[in-house]
Amino acid sequence: MAYAAGVVGAAGYAGVELVRLLLAHPDFELRAITSNADAGQALASVYPAFAGVSDLVFTTHDDPALAGCDVVFLAVPHTAALAVVPQLLASGVTVVDLSADYRLDDPAVYERWYGVAHTSPELITERAFGLPELFADDLARLAERHAAGDAVLVACAGCFPTATSLAAAPAMRLGWVADEGPVVVDAISGVTGAGKTPSARTHFCSADENLEAYNVCRHRHTPEIEQILGASGRVVFTPHLAPLRRGLLSTVTLPLAPGARGLTAEDAVACYRDAYAGRSFVRVLDAGQTPKTASVVGSNACQIGLAVNAEAGALIAIGAIDNLCKGAAGQAVQCANIVFGLDERRGLPQVALPI
Amino acid sequence: MAYAAGVVGAAGYAGVELVRLLLAHPDFELRAITSNADAGQALASVYPAFAGVSDLVFTTHDDPALAGCDVVFLAVPHTAALAVVPQLLASGVTVVDLSADYRLDDPAVYERWYGVAHTSPELITERAFGLPELFADDLARLAERHAAGDAVLVACAGCFPTATSLAAAPAMRLGWVADEGPVVVDAISGVTGAGKTPSARTHFCSADENLEAYNVCRHRHTPEIEQILGASGRVVFTPHLAPLRRGLLSTVTLPLAPGARGLTAEDAVACYRDAYAGRSFVRVLDAGQTPKTASVVGSNACQIGLAVNAEAGALIAIGAIDNLCKGAAGQAVQCANIVFGLDERRGLPQVALPI
């Protein structure tokens, strides 16, 4: 018996990745895919990869089938989720929200960075933060409430915060990081991170054979990273765009606390492996190895590499993910698995194309 | 109860794609992966996509475990299979050969194009040609022999012949093509088609932002295409290299026979759909649509587009495949499925990454 699932915003890049994953998931049955822009069109005509495989047709966001779903995934732009989440929860539908609307603990921070007032701040305290390897208790609590019949809300982490935090959070939690000084996050994303809407910037001829930083000091994932790491006001986050489709690499440089200046890369690897014991999607590489995004693209895996610069007193922690899978749709399905009491790996790809 | 499987030449691109598919296959269990160059190394260290997923280690080609397998897949260069196939068959092991060694019906043609004498021509008459949608009877015959306890041999079609023939063979078989005049095959391949060995030509800085034809009038897939299409001496095959990893597009221009000059694209599509009825991997697009390699990469699908130039009297038939999957490893697993009496789709990916 499969659970009925819906995807709102299914024609965007994160949305269609949800469709890919849910069509192959043994425990969820995809009942509704919505897209106001593509309503009435067949999934296979918008994404020919589904030709001969699925007969699903996009409907509008007000499709009444959504209210009959056990779970709805929201892959809509920020602020759009604010309008939908309270209704769905009120209808008894569990919501896995991929937007930024319920991620930040403090509605004032949300207003500062997103420029709009939060209209349902009371839901923030009840939601779980969707980054299972770092907020397991949060999700376990939700799974209990769901088992008891509640409709619950998961606010999934963003793509940059996921790679960055999986790389940096254990060091922070283990007390290795100095109390002061910048935490430098230089991350590189493939172009799918810029979304599906055509623009001058995402034109092949602009993006190909080019490297650039963007939104320097004002990317909205900054407060989210600071919240997860507990490093308020210290994160210098510079995202970069590179000419590939999927893949996100985050290189985090953390100043070591005086007491941690003797740390070696081997120590760090051992402690990280302890911290992630039992979490099959997070793979900490041996000291001296560095992750490649090509090794995780298409899968829900995150690979982490660690190095220590003893002279400068810094830990370099690098995380690689597929921004659309572990950084969006895959993580959302992983969260849904946990909330519905399934193995978190259920229905999720473990291996990238090896080449 | 899974069948024991081995892959010889498992560290090459087709080989590792076999490993990817077989690790996920519910009815085959991968027992041995061999690579003389990488023997002793872990699969995950050569292909980090498998880190945390598989503990397999490469062995040498003389691994005795191979003789204990139910099926061995050979992903070795041409002529290397000549040395191995007879032994494996003699040991009672069914062989699915991805090399060119047993593809050509006539050993003299093999000698002319490959420059070596064929040492086991008697096996050619017994083998099936591994292109299931066009040689179904051949494989059905082998499945019967296998069910009766025989070790059998499949010689899988090459990548260019697969895309080209799936696009062009129905037109030939339906008598639409003139008896004379060149059959023009202009095909484009991603760089995985050139294999894993680093060279000046496959260096990123040579292949990126470049288009070129290669092996003009002397590519070894020419006689194979002519054999499948029954167009001896008429195929002008020009392969091209383009800057992508996986994907192969073959555009075939066929002169129409006088009796077929009234053919429309809509007719052609309808007849092709009949010809491929029940073959779920081949998807004939509506008239006016053209296939994209990105719509099939990672899957075992082949998409076909058809157009007619009435004035010039030509049918344009275009086939798109993933050269490593439907053009190599996926087709090999599909053949193995059939020989072992399984559904041909078993364990094979149906859908590409949609983006």
Next chain:
Amino acid sequence: MAYAAGVVGAAGYAGVELVRLLLAHPDFELRAITSNADAGQALASVYPAFAGVSDLVFTTHDDPALAGCDVVFLAVPHTAALAVVPQLLASGVTVVDLSADYRLDDPAVYERWYGVAHTSPELITERAFGLPELFADDLARLAERHAAGDAVLVACAGCFPTATSLAAAPAMRLGWVADEGPVVVDAISGVTGAGKTPSARTHFCSADENLEAYNVCRHRHTPEIEQILGASGRVVFTPHLAPLRRGLLSTVTLPLAPGARGLTAEDAVACYRDAYAGRSFVRVLDAGQTPKTASVVGSNACQIGLAVNAEAGALIAIGAIDNLCKGAAGQAVQCANIVFGLDERRGLPQVALPI
């Protein structure tokens, strides 16, 4: 003393390539660059490559400075040139038109393919066709008229016709090609060929790692190729899109006339070198070599490779150009050089980036 030059449509890809070339040209001085969409913006803000190099600002197409120019280059969409060319000529301005509006000899063919009536067909008979290596006399005639004080019109060849015709025209003119049967043109273009306007098709995530044919049997360069080659109704032209920015490769397969069945590749190369003697931009490679687009990108060169399939009776002629340079802006400047009595090479790049 430099000639005053203007570019209409200077913000598009061909337009900005004209700007690049004219800024470096010793005999033309760029006085006006127009773009209705970007009027008022600095060149350097739309194309940051010019930051610190040029202070030019885009004006609108009705910039009165155009009438004061010695030559105006039109890089506008087809039909837009119809409205502008007669006025400019009447003002005494020589026009080099990169659009398709004055290319076709027969206005009825123009109407059939472009869907609009031609409003100044009388200018077609007077214009020269801008493909200097094949229409030298045409341009020489114009240079004489220009020297005598006339404002004249050049209709530059399109990108696909340029590469295709430079590869195929000598064979046609030398009588090597059979009188019947399709002339097959399978060409591949980089994404700049699709223009600057962002669209789903030119989005990096659609174009990257993808190959596709498009506009099969209905690309508007078909009648232009047929006109140049004198092969009316015989050209089967299938353009393809590949993931690179600049570069165009055209592979032409020509059926050999009975009297030419003994032709060798070496013969063909020798005859082509004769045919192109003294034309420094066309470089015919040795038999056995094939051109690479990377070897010409950024320059005005065209490389040609030739092969013969004796058994099938076909000549394979392959041309490689930079679609924005020799296929558009470079060729336009080359034509202007000739019309103004300069060496055709003046101000034009001879060498691609070698890597």
Next chain:
Amino acid sequence: MAYAAGVVGAAGYAGVELVRLLLAHPDFELRAITSNADAGQALASVYPAFAGVSDLVFTTHDDPALAGCDVVFLAVPHTAALAVVPQLLASGVTVVDLSADYRLDDPAVYERWYGVAHTSPELITERAFGLPELFADDLARLAERHAAGDAVLVACAGCFPTATSLAAAPAMRLGWVADEGPVVVDAISGVTGAGKTPSARTHFCSADENLEAYNVCRHRHTPEIEQILGASGRVVFTPHLAPLRRGLLSTVTLPLAPGARGLTAEDAVACYRDAYAGRSFVRVLDAGQTPKTASVVGSNACQIGLAVNAEAGALIAIGAIDNLCKGAAGQAVQCANIVFGLDERRGLPQVALPI
């Protein structure tokens, strides 16, 4: 009257870029290009971009023509220059060395990072460091000695140090940077940075659609950056590889000194423009803008973008260059221009391909 020039190691990527630039240079005449691996081959056969343009042929490194040159450019691997530089200088030939052998002031540091003893440390004190915008006096001193008849030595900066230092040095020199804490350099290079030798890592199928860090904490450009910036032991340098050919982007995050905490991006831009006044290759962008590598590739330009994170107390300085031009060959020619008393811009490309 042109100066006679030679290039040792002319078949590598930096070497052939030198060839491209010197062939177009009005004041240098290229007399000898050497490559032990490709000796005897024509330049045009190794790099077909030169077909029809140059008849130069590679000779071996011991070509006696080198001793007759006015200047020789060395594009050889580190340690190989040690063997050649003293001889050439003794023959009266001025040397512009692109290798790392004479860059580091302290031979002990050289030995620590390169693993070999320095055999001519006395030459280090006499050489100029080849990064003209930061070491103008050094090069002016050499120009004087050269004008007086001396053969002199320039040790050109590496690619990462060039982009990094042009972005960060003014901030250091102006006293904006805190005395303690890591200086974080996260830089991204195209694949030409890895050199011409084919390897698993530079195979198109490994590098395409992939991001990775490499040589973390042990890249040999680290001590060079520390030397230029005067930040010994403080630089945490993490180079990354991305799928493009040419282009290098360095993002430097510098902790602000207490007295500089009020710095704005606008202030920083104004001061940088002062610092680089009159240096036409360095272009400091307006606050809020970020450099793109595509805007400089093919030219000798460096674009710099600046941002301030007031809360975290950090300056973000980003430099974009073409690693083969401003990061190697172009800078070498710029240095030679200065030493020979020419305008530093002579013969150097100012503008990238705009698209």
